[in-house]
Amino acid sequence: EIVLTQSPATLSLSPGERATLSCRASQTISNYLAWYQQKLGQAPRLLIYDASNRATGIPARFSGSGSGTDFTLTISSLEPEDFAVYFCQHRSNWPLTFGGGTKVESK
Amino acid sequence: EGQLLESGGGLVQPGGSLRLSCAASGLTLSNSDMSWVRQAPGKGLQWVSASGIGGGTTYADSVKGRFTISRDKSQNTLYLQMNSLRADDTAIYFCAARMATSPWAFDIWGQGTMVTVSS
Numbered sequence: 001e002i003v004l005t006q007s008p009a010t011l012s013l014s015p016g017e018r019a020t021l022s023c024r025a026s027q028t029i030s031n032y033l034a035w036y037q038q039k040l041g042q043a044p045r046l047l048i049y050d051a052s053n054r055a056t057g058i059p060a061r062f063s064g065s066g067s068g069t070d071f072t073l074t075i076s077s078l079e080p081e082d083f084a085v086y087f088c089q090h091r092s093n094w095p096l097t098f099g100g101g102t103k104v105e106s107k
Numbered sequence: 108e109g110q111l112l113e114s115g116g117g118l119v120q121p122g123g124s125l126r127l128s129c130a131a132s133g134l135t136l137s138n139s140d141m142s143w144v145r146q147a148p149g150k151g152l153q154w155v156s157a158s159g160i161g162g163g164t165t166y167a168d169s170v171k172g173r174f175t176i177s178r179d180k181s182q183n184t185l186y187l188q189m190n191s192l193r194a195d196d197t198a199i200y201f202c203a204a205r206m207a208t209s210p211w212a213f214d215i216w217g218q219g220t221m222v223t224v225s226s
Binding site: 032034036038042043044045046049050053055056087089091094095096097098099100101 | 142144151152153154157165167168201203207208209210211212213214216217218219
């Protein structure tokens with residue numbers, strides 16, 4: 001099973017600041033990585049798939065990069081609605097797994 | 108725009124059974140990879156089971172032999188039959204589908220249905 005390790009666990013930032021979230025895979029997964037945003041009481045929302053492709057309707061301030069084992073989600077300038085929990089997920093093989101999440105909170 | 112609506116959750120005793128349903132609108136399930144993903148209270152996301160376009164199914168080790176995923180094309184509905192339920196199966200269960208992305212990256216999610224296993 002591929003383990004995805006997200007860091008940091010919590011990121012305390014102010015609106016307008018840049019957020020950089022990391023996801024590291026326990027073995028190479030090519031670019032088969034997705035990022036999701038989840039707000040309290042809501043379902044996850046797909047942001048990025050295949051490491052760097054924005055999903056439909058996702059603002060350009062969200063970008064993804066990486067391949068192999070190290071991946072990054074960047075939010076270029078935080079908007080108030082971006083404070084949430086972010087999860088990565090691989091689709092390289094079975095079982096699919098998710099990272100433990102990074103909470104982006106308002107400082 | 109595709110939508111998914113789960114139902115069937117509730118309170119069940121350990122060892123009991125439940126069947127979850129996920130009704131789709133605006134998308135045809137037979138053309139989509141589908142999965143069930145769960146989230147225990149205050150915890151992260153855990154993939155549970157998948158049903159591929161070609162009919163193949165797969166399961167997390169923690170539910171293998173106890174849960175069964177299936178589709179009814181005529182009803183455009185995905186199901187999860189859950190038997191021999193345990194306390195650690197307590198979670199919100201989401202169904203998820205791929206509509207406009209790569210295989211097994213899910214851009215459509217239901218709102219979730221809560222399953223509580225307790226005596």
